[in-house]
Amino acid sequence: MKYILFFLFASFISTAQITKEQLNLMPWPQNISLNDGSFVLTKNFKLNITGAPNARIFTGATNFLRRLDGRTGLFFNQGFITGLNEVPGAELQINCVRSGKIELYEDESYLLDVTPNKITINATTDVGALHGLETLLQLLQNNSNSFYFPVSKISDFPRFTWRGLMIDGARHFMPVDVIKRNLDGMAAVKMNVFHWHLVDDQGWRIEMKKHPKLIQMASDGNYYTQEEIKNVVKYAADRGILVVPEIDMPGHGTAILAAYPEIGSKVVNLNVNSGEKGQQLTQVQSYALERNAGIFTPTLDPSNPKTYELISSIFDEVCPLFPGKFFHIGGDENEGKDWDSNPKIQEFKKKHNLATNHELQTYFTMQLIPMLKKHNKELMGWEEIMTKNMSKEAVIHSWKGSNEGLAAGKSLVEAAKGGYKTVLSNGYYIDLIYGVEDHYTVDPMPKNVTFTDEEKARILGGEATMWTELVTPATLDSRIWPRTAAIAERFWSNENVTDINSLRKRLKTISFRLEELGLTHLKSKESLLRNISNNQKSDALLDLSNVCEPLKGYTRNSGGTEYKMYSPLTLFADVCTSDASDALDFNQAVTNYLSNKSIENQSAVVSYLNKWIKMNSDLNVLSNNAPLVQPLLPLSKSLNDISQQLLLKIEKKQNINATILNELLEKCNSKDHADVELAVYNSLKKLVQA
Amino acid sequence: MKYILFFLFASFISTAQITKEQLNLMPWPQNISLNDGSFVLTKNFKLNITGAPNARIFTGATNFLRRLDGRTGLFFNQGFITGLNEVPGAELQINCVRSGKIELYEDESYLLDVTPNKITINATTDVGALHGLETLLQLLQNNSNSFYFPVSKISDFPRFTWRGLMIDGARHFMPVDVIKRNLDGMAAVKMNVFHWHLVDDQGWRIEMKKHPKLIQMASDGNYYTQEEIKNVVKYAADRGILVVPEIDMPGHGTAILAAYPEIGSKVVNLNVNSGEKGQQLTQVQSYALERNAGIFTPTLDPSNPKTYELISSIFDEVCPLFPGKFFHIGGDENEGKDWDSNPKIQEFKKKHNLATNHELQTYFTMQLIPMLKKHNKELMGWEEIMTKNMSKEAVIHSWKGSNEGLAAGKSLVEAAKGGYKTVLSNGYYIDLIYGVEDHYTVDPMPKNVTFTDEEKARILGGEATMWTELVTPATLDSRIWPRTAAIAERFWSNENVTDINSLRKRLKTISFRLEELGLTHLKSKESLLRNISNNQKSDALLDLSNVCEPLKGYTRNSGGTEYKMYSPLTLFADVCTSDASDALDFNQAVTNYLSNKSIENQSAVVSYLNKWIKMNSDLNVLSNNAPLVQPLLPLSKSLNDISQQLLLKIEKKQNINATILNELLEKCNSKDHADVELAVYNSLKKLVQA
Structure with a gap:
C-alpha cells in the first residue's frame, strides 16, 4: 500500500x-x-x-x-x-x-x-x-x-510590426559583446528592431575608411569596426532582428564637427579692422568632443555644399553595412542658434525663401532623402523632422511628451493622420528610470483618437530608448532589463493584456531567465555593491538598495554637468534600479495591513521596520571602513527614525506626536542624498496617516 | 578643547x-x-x-x-x-x-x-x-x-622574463571580450606573456582567408577573425603583454584533418581484391571534429609533402597576425598509432633512417623551423619536441610531472642543461582545480639542481595553463582567478616571498579588486547558483558551495566522455572553486580549537557545525522545487550527520561510538556526488580523532 x-x-x-x-x-x-x-x-x-x-x-x-x-x-x-x-x-x-x-x-x-x-x-x-x-x-x-x-x-503572432529597442553607443561606448547579449535579450522577448544610435555630440562610433578623421578625432578610440558592425547585423538577423543605424544630424553634431569644423555653422567674429575695406572677418570655429550631457548648439551648416558632399560620402560608406531598409538621421533638438548668428546662413535662408529654422532644417533633411534612396533606404527621423514640406516617405519617430510640454505622443497622431509611417518612443524612455507600470500602460495605439484603418496601419509600433549619458557597460543591462520585457509585451500581445499584478509576477521569472543569455542586470549589482562596501560582507547595503531608486527623469544629472562622460558610474545610484523590490513588497504589506490589521499582516509590516532599524545600525558599522557608504547614512537614518516611531505606533499602540511623525516622514522624501530616493515614502505615508 | x-x-x-x-x-x-x-x-x-x-x-x-x-x-x-x-x-x-x-x-x-x-x-x-x-x-x-x-x-623589477598565462580557445571557444578582460587581469598582476592555444582536436579558431575550409568545417562557426586577433594583439601590447599563438601539430590534429583529411595519417584498409594484381587498397580516412576530451590518434602525415605545403601556407597567413618572436607548434601527445599502421609512413621512416616515431616527429618539427624563421619567429613546443636531433633554437615548454609518471619539471632541467631555452608549466595547470598553495610553492627555478649561470638564464620563467575541456566563458574566470595572481607573484617576486598566510590574506583583496576589470570570477557564481536553485532565495546553496571543491586532476571527466564539448557546465561543480572559503576558515578554527579549547575557539567550530545542520535542512526544502539541487543532498546530509555527532561530542562531551563516527566521517570523503568533494573532510577528521 x-x-x-x-x-x-x-x-x-x-x-x-x-x-x-x-x-x-x-x-x-x-x-x-x-x-x-x-x-x-x-x-x-x-x-x-x-x-x-x-x-x-x-x-x-x-x-x-x-x-x-x-x-x-x-x-x-x-x-x-x-x-x-x-x-x-x-x-x-x-x-x-x-x-x-x-x-x-x-x-x-x-x-x-x-x-x-x-x-x-x-x-x-x-x-x-x-x-x-x-x-x-x-x-x-x-x-x-x-x-x-x-x-x-x-x-x-505580433500585434505591431515594429518592436524596437534603441541603444545609444555614442554617449558611453557599448562594446560589441554588450550589444550582442542585449540582442539575445530582445530575441527572448520577441523584439525585432534594434535601433543603434551611433553618433552624437559625445562621439562618432563607426569606423570610417574614407574619413578616418572621424575616428581619429571624434571617438576617443572607442568605435565599432566595420567588420564588427557587419557581425552585429548578422548576429541580429540570426535572431530575427532588423538593425536600424542612426547618425544624428544636423544637431547633436559636435562629433562630426570635431573632425570637420569647416562644415559647422558657428562663426567667430573677429572684431578687428583689417583688409582693405576694413570689413568684419569671420573664421571657422573649432569643436571639441562634448563631455557633458544636454542639448548643445553645434550643428551642421545647411548652406554649405561641402556638408552634403560629406554626408553623401559617409552614407556611401555606412549604408552598405546595414542591409535593412531604414536609416535614422536623428534630426532632433537642433536649436539653430548657430544658424541665427551666421550671416552666410541667414543669406541662404532668404535666397531659398526659408522663413524659419524649421524650414531650413527641412531643406537640409530633404537633401538626404535621395542620398539614402540611392542605397535603397528610407529616411527616419525624430519628430522634429515632420514639418509641412517633409516628404511623406519619411518615418516619424515620436518621442516628445509632458517633459517637453506636449501631450504624450502628440506627434504620433499627427504623423499617422498626416500620411507618415510612425513609431512611438514617448513613454518608453527607459533611461529615465521610471517604474515598469509607467511604460506598460502606454500603448502605441492612442486610445482616444479615431483613426481610419489606413492611419492605424501607419502606426508601426513602438521602441524603448536606452540613452546612455548615465550608463556604462556595467550598468546598461540593469537599465534595460527586465522592464523592456514588459514593453515588448505591450508591442506584441493583445491590447487587453494589461494586468499589472500578472506582469510583475511573470517579470520576476523572466528577469531570472534572461541571465542565461549573459545579461548582467542581476549580477552586476552584487559586484558594484562589493566596491561600495569596500569588500565587507553585509546585507545592509543590499537591503538599502532594495528600497531606493535612482532619481528619475532628468534630475540625477541636472544641468548635465555633474556627470561627465568619464565620471564614475560605480555608485549607489548605479546599483539601484526602478521598481525597488522591497519597496514593492512593503507597499503590498502596508495595503494588506491597512485593510485588515491581522496579526499576520501587522507582522509583515513590522518585520520590514525592524529590518531597516538593523540595516541602519549595520550600515554605520560598515561605513567605518567604506567612504562610499558615508553619503548613504542620511537615507538610512531617515528610514531608521521613522521606522522606530512607526513601531511604537503599531506595536505599542502609542500616540506619536503628529508633527514629529510628519517631520520624520518628510525626511524620507528627500532627494538630496546619493542621487537616489527612498521608494517606500508613499507606503510610509499611508502608515503615518492611518 | x-x-x-x-x-x-x-x-x-x-x-x-x-x-x-x-x-x-x-x-x-x-x-x-x-x-x-x-x-x-x-x-x-x-x-x-x-x-x-x-x-x-x-x-x-x-x-x-x-x-x-x-x-x-x-x-x-x-x-x-x-x-x-x-x-x-x-x-x-x-x-x-x-x-x-x-x-x-x-x-x-x-x-x-x-x-x-x-x-x-x-x-x-x-x-x-x-x-x-x-x-x-x-x-x-x-x-x-x-x-x-x-x-x-x-x-x-621582475625575477623572470616569461610570466605567462595560456588560455585554450579551442576546446571551448572563448570570445574576444573574455580574452580581453583576462588580459586586463594579467596586466594587473604584471604578467607579460599570453599564450593563445588556438587549435586542437575540438576546433580550429583562426579565420583563414586562403584556407576557408578550416573555418567552414572545423570551427562550428566559433573562431577569431583576423581583425579580432590583431585587435587582441594590440590590446595586449597596450598592456605590456606579448601574444604567443599556438597551432598544435602533428597530434591534436583532428580539426585540421576535418578540413584536410588528405594529409592525415590514418588509412583504411579495404579488404577487397580489386585491381589487376589484387593488391590491397587504402583510402583516405575522413575526420570529424572531436567532441570528447582526451588524447586522440588523428595526426598529420609527416611523409606527405602536401602536409608541409599546407603548414607553410598556413604560417604565411597566421604569422603576420602576431608580431612577437615566438610561435608555439604544440607537438604534445602524439602517440603515432596512425603512423604505425600506415605502410607509406613506415616506408618513409626506413628511407630516412628514422628509427622511432619520436625521430619521425623530430623530422616533422624540424621542417617547421625554416617556415617560421621566414617570418622571423622562433619555434616553441611542448616538451615532447625535445629529442636528440631537435634544434637548440627551439623553446621547450615543460609540462609533464607526477601525473605522467615523471619527476616534476624533469624536462625543464634537461632543456636548460641541454642548451634549450625553457618555460615551466608543470605545477601551474590551473584547470586541474588544485589549491593555490600547490601552485604557489612551485618555483620555475628547481631548488636541488646545480646550474651554471648560462643554464639558469635559459629558464625563462613559467606559465599557468588554462585548458578548457570543462570550462565555458561563464566559468573561465573563476578557474583562472584569483589563483593566477599567486602564480604571477611566484614569477615576479623574490624567491623568498613564500608566506602562504600572507598570500591568502592578500589574495582576498586582490581577488575583489580584479572585479573592476570586468572579470566574472565572483559574480558568475551568484548567477549560476540562481539557476541551480531555480531562482529561490536561500543561503544554503552558497554555504554548501563554500565547503565543496570540484573533483581535482582529471577525475571529474574520467575517460573524457562524460562531458562533451557541448555538455552543460552550469552545474554545482562549476560553481565551486578550489580553496573553498569556508573550508579554509573552518580548518583554521579546528586548528585553533585543538591547540586551545577555549570557549571562543570552541564556539567558532560549533557555529560551523550548526550552520551545516541548518544548511542541510534548508537545502531539503529548496530541493522540492529545484531538480538540480537533488544531487547535492547526499553531500549535505553527510555533513549534517557528522556535524550532529561532533556537536554531541564537543558541546555535550558525549562519548560517541568511534565506529559510527568514522563511518559518518568517511561518508564525507565521498567523490560520488555532483562531481565535487567536501573540502572539510580533513578538518572533520582532526575533530573526530581528537
Missing part, C-alpha cells in the same frame, strides 16, 4: 495540472490552451527541422538546446544542428515553410503544440519558429525531480 | 601608520619602504606624463584614472590623457625614458615614490611605468571618509 501511495503521489506531481496563471510567458501569446498532462524531458530529447527555412534556424535551434540543457543539466545527446531532417524521429519537430526575411511585415507567427510524447512548432518562416522556441523555453516547468512542458496549444 | 581633540583624531585617522603587513600588494615588490604620512586623494588629482614613452602609456594612464575614480567616487576632473606634459603641475608625475618593446628581456622596472604632496613613477620604459601604476592602485588605502596612498618608496 505504501508503494501504491508513493506511486500515486509521484504521478500526481509530475502531471500536476498547470493553470495559465502559473505560466511565466512574456510577451503573453495571442492564444493559448492548456490540457492535462506533460511532456517530460530526458537526456534523449532531440529536435528535428524540416521545410525550407533560412540557416539561422540551425543556430537558433542549437542555442535552444544548450539553454535548455544548461537549465536542466540533462546532458542532451544532441550537439550541433547543422541541417534539415537530421533526426526524423525527434520528439521536437520544427517545420518552416520558407526562409524569413529580416524586414517589417514579415510573417512572425507560429503554432506550438505540446503533447505528452511530441512537440511541434509550425511556422511560415524561421523567424516565427524562433519565436516558438523562445515560448517553449518559457513554458518549462519542474517538480522536485524533473523538468517538463505542460500539454498545450499556442497560436501566436 | 573638543575641537582640538577632534582635529587630532581626524589627523590620526588620515595618517595612521600603515605597516607592510597591511598592504595587499601582489606580486610583492622587490623593495619597499614605508614612511609616516599619506597622500590624500581629492577630485583635483591629476597626472602628467613626460619623457619619450610609447603611446600605450596614455591609454594605461587614462584607464588608471577611471579605475581609481570608480573605486573612490571622487569625480576626477581629468578626462582622457592623450599627450605628453598636458598638466605639468600634476600631483602624479610619470616619466619614461623610452618606448618599451613587447618582447622578452625588456626593462620592466619602475621606481614609485609617494610623498604627502606628490607621487612620481620613474621607469626606463612605459611597460615599467604601467607596472608602477598597477602597484599604485594596489597601494590604495582608506579610512572612513577618504582614500589615500601611504608615503612609500618602491623599487621593483
